[in-house]
Amino acid sequence: MSVDTRRAAPEVATDDRARVRRVGRGALFLVMVGVAVVMLYPFWVMVVDSLKSENQFLSGHGFSWASWRTLTSTIPIAQEVVSSTIICAVSILLILLVGLPAGFAFAKLKFRASGVIFLAIVSAMMVPLQAILMPEFVNITRLGLTGGYTGAVLVYAALGTPFSVFLFATYFRGVPDELIEAGIVDGLGYVGALWRLVVPIAIPAIATVTVLQFIQIWDDLLVGLLFIQNTSERPITVGLAVLAAGRTTSIPALMAGSLVSALPAMMVYLIFQRYLVKGLTMGIDR
Amino acid sequence: MAEITFSGVTKVFAGNVTAVDSLDLHVADGEFMVLVGPSGCGKTTALRMLAGLEEISSGTLSIGGQVVNNVLPKDRDVAMVFQNYALYPHMTVAQNMGFALKIRGESKAEVERKVREAATILRLGDYLDRRPRALSGGQRQRVAMGRAIVRSPQAFLMDEPLSNLDAQLRVEMRVEIARIQRLLGVATVYVTHDQIEAMTMGDRVAVMRGGQLQQVAPPQALYDHPANEFVAGFMGSPPMNLLRVRTSPSRGRVGIAVGDQRLDVPAAYGATHDLPRDEDAEVVLGVRPEDIDVVGSDVSGPTLKTRVERREALGAEILVHLSVADSGPASSVAYDEDAVVSRPTTLVARMAPQARVEVGDVLMVRLNEERLHFFDGRAGVTLRRERV
Numbered sequence: 072m073s074v075d076t077r078r079a080a081p082e083v084a085t086d087d088r089a090r091v092r093r094v095g096r097g098a099l100f101l102v103m104v105g106v107a108v109v110m111l112y113p114f115w116v117m118v119v120d121s122l123k124s125e126n127q128f129l130s131g132h133g134f135s136w137a138s139w140r141t142l143t144s145t146i147p148i149a150q151e152v153v154s155s156t157i158i159c160a161v162s163i164l165l166i167l168l169v170g171l172p173a174g175f176a177f178a179k180l181k182f183r184a185s186g187v188i189f190l191a192i193v194s195a196m197m198v199p200l201q202a203i204l205m206p207e208f209v210n211i212t213r214l215g216l217t218g219g220y221t222g223a224v225l226v227y228a229a230l231g232t233p234f235s236v237f238l239f240a241t242y243f244r245g246v247p248d249e250l251i252e253a254g255i256v257d258g259l260g261y262v263g264a265l266w267r268l269v270v271p272i273a274i275p276a277i278a279t280v281t282v283l284q285f286i287q288i289w290d291d292l293l294v295g296l297l298f299i300q301n302t303s304e305r306p307i308t309v310g311l312a313v314l315a316a317g318r319t320t321s322i323p324a325l326m327a328g329s330l331v332s333a334l335p336a337m338m339v340y341l342i343f344q345r346y347l348v349k350g351l352t353m354g355i356d357r
Numbered sequence: 358m359a360e361i362t363f364s365g366v367t368k369v370f371a372g373n374v375t376a377v378d379s380l381d382l383h384v385a386d387g388e389f390m391v392l393v394g395p396s397g398c399g400k401t402t403a404l405r406m407l408a409g410l411e412e413i414s415s416g417t418l419s420i421g422g423q424v425v426n427n428v429l430p431k432d433r434d435v436a437m438v439f440q441n442y443a444l445y446p447h448m449t450v451a452q453n454m455g456f457a458l459k460i461r462g463e464s465k466a467e468v469e470r471k472v473r474e475a476a477t478i479l480r481l482g483d484y485l486d487r488r489p490r491a492l493s494g495g496q497r498q499r500v501a502m503g504r505a506i507v508r509s510p511q512a513f514l515m516d517e518p519l520s521n522l523d524a525q526l527r528v529e530m531r532v533e534i535a536r537i538q539r540l541l542g543v544a545t546v547y548v549t550h551d552q553i554e555a556m557t558m559g560d561r562v563a564v565m566r567g568g569q570l571q572q573v574a575p576p577q578a579l580y581d582h583p584a585n586e587f588v589a590g591f592m593g594s595p596p597m598n599l600l601r602v603r604t605s606p607s608r609g610r611v612g613i614a615v616g617d618q619r620l621d622v623p624a625a626y627g628a629t630h631d632l633p634r635d636e637d638a639e640v641v642l643g644v645r646p647e648d649i650d651v652v653g654s655d656v657s658g659p660t661l662k663t664r665v666e667r668r669e670a671l672g673a674e675i676l677v678h679l680s681v682a683d684s685g686p687a688s689s690v691a692y693d694e695d696a697v698v699s700r701p702t703t704l705v706a707r708m709a710p711q712a713r714v715e716v717g718d719v720l721m722v723r724l725n726e727e728r729l730h731f732f733d734g735r736a737g738v739t740l741r742r743e744r745v
Contacts, residue, residue, distance in 0.1 A: 252443065253443035256410070256436065
């Protein structure tokens, strides 16, 4: 009896390939689990330690709300969260209000020297905050805006706008001209076409700008520390710095504060991450 | 509803590129005018100037007697259908169709009524709540039409609206668009590069090339009496055979030499055409593929001895590529950079599928003596006195 090796051989090869693929996938999974643990462990520590009193933290046993009570009695945490929210919201609103029309103009309108101006705006993205902090401070002080939110909001908006212009211009270049022309023939002007036709389909780009700017502004300490001198209007990052600088030495209370500070940025990221991936990869498949 | 008039309309783009060169064209109220021509001939630019999407460099453009050179697109009261439909992706079919009315400030009830009416005409009633991405190509095309017709505009402008559809759907939509246009009786300017669409849809067809208008006429007149070599070569598939030949008068009659063969031009052409009387003048002879018949060697009339080079069976007909046998250097097909190119000294004949023709056969063919075309050898314009 003869064995048909011609048919058996490919099956063996297929089995081998499948096994290699399974092992590869398993290994990749383990690596990803490892990375996830490394990323999530500090967060876990923050959550667990914030639910302990000073003594429980030192002994390593038990849970209580003591650190949260310490936190809320030491600094006006709720009000600082509100301040951070206001600063973020207004700054992002300004960034969008400037970035959307500017990006649209660079992508879709023909005007003299648009290329050079676009290049100048994009190159502003490369300038680090620290390099312009002192002139900004002098300017804002001269304008008398260093007390409350206004100065910080202007600085954040100025820093975030170049990136948003760049991102929106890139995104809008992918929007067919005919869509805008159809709107114009239907009775819209360019402004109408932007707000009623282009913005509704630019949600991924808007989400990307919103998330990235939110994380940046929410987590920033320097601008808040310098430009917001009214203690009643300081953001959460400044509050935490003050807390760590001597108001309390309780690690659990600091953990609780850090958690309050980190949570909103994480939530914003999780809510918008679906759009974020779309927004960041746009243009790749065109 | 209104008539449209282009008077010496010119468009010069940056870099001194003339896209449309002094276009004179009148579209009557309710007329279906097709602008046809190869890529880059200026037809789309002309349409975009009409829509107000492109500025006019010189000349005047009027809609309904009003000069619109400096009128904004939204105030021209024209509706446009784009090649890629340009539907608003975030709106439903009904919202897409009613958008222009909403901007105009019409009441919600009125918008709904008009959208329903248009949807009935277009058989879109079941899809009003869908988004464009949930529609097939043909349905999207109909929504684009619907968006135009709900507005009851003064004119419809259509920029190659069928070119993204597959062949079968294109035939269906061709009929559909022509039906709707006749139903509504709105002046329509339809841009296409497809001469079949031009022939089947337009009341009149304007053929453009290199920014210049070549000829405007009803489709059949255009086919029967092309004004120049370009139109002759562009309209018709396969295109008209164009042979660059030399006159060879004999015994008071005009004859032409095709290679070393001689054709007598029927005397009737002397009355209708300005044929050169000199010996050896260059003319271009045009003959449509359907005007070539296989005959015996003993028949009279303009006949040529040819050899079958290639045979293409299309089912309903056969296209036979014939070389003019023993042809010398004097005979060659007139070349035109934009015309569909055929091989030198080759004629394409359209024959019935039963015709027993094989590659290599030597055939005597007769050209339909009532349907010969003559063009000036240099300028390429028809030698026919009465122009269409």
